[in-house]
Amino acid sequence: MQQAIREFVLNLGVDDVGFARAGDYQNPKSYEIRQFLPEAESFIVLAFKVLSSCESPSWSVALNGYMDLGAYAREASYKTARFLENRFNAKVATVPLSYPFEVRHDRRGIADFSQRHAAIAAGLGTFGRHNLVVHPRFGTRVNFVSIITDLELEPSPKIEQDLCIHCNLCVNNCPVKALEQEGKTNVAKCLKNALPYSLGTDIAFWTEFGAASPEEQKELLRSERYGRLHQAAHIGNQYMCFNCVKSCPVGVTAGQ
Structure with missing residues (x-):
């Protein structure tokens, strides 16, 4: 079953895929995974290499690159979910890249579901100094979507190697110094500048x-x-700063 899922996903043009058990999702700031699917047993994470156009000096070209990626990722997620339901009679909950999301005053800047933590649990990377996921092939230039399911799937091996080279370029190139404290992003500073x-x-x-x-x-x-x-x-959201991604040297060749 798992091999069939992997082959289906990769045949869609998705760049990588990982699997994890529901209990492996550990992010104390977002909702518990069974809030999205009460029967959740596993989740599948799809990885998408970011287009080189996303690093264009033209803000509109860069944003459109990310919008194209988001549309493609949403389509791949939907097709995968339909495959799981039709082939394995599974229950699913798709978690997209971005909106819509709940807006709550007590949870400002916190997503309903963390794609970063899901990707780490599914063996698709490790956290870098910028608190983004560093993929072993694509570096920081990668986005993720997740599909939660009631299927019991064997988890992918987690990456134990630290993929970040700790050059601190992301820290030094942040225009609002949102990465000064290691292991934490000052969300208020980041979003005020990026949005x-x-x-x-x-x-x-x-x-x-x-x-x-x-x-x-x-x-x-x-x-x-x-x-x-x-x-x-x-x-929807228009991010106008990608310095932490653009300044990261890990995976530059693979990301272009």
């Missing part, structure tokens, strides 16, 4: 708009800021 057109910025804009004169309101609606906020509202 300049997020919900907080939107609230600030409309607060300013409400207090403005009619003429000032017209100017606000013609502004670049409003244009980007409007776009973000339609296409």
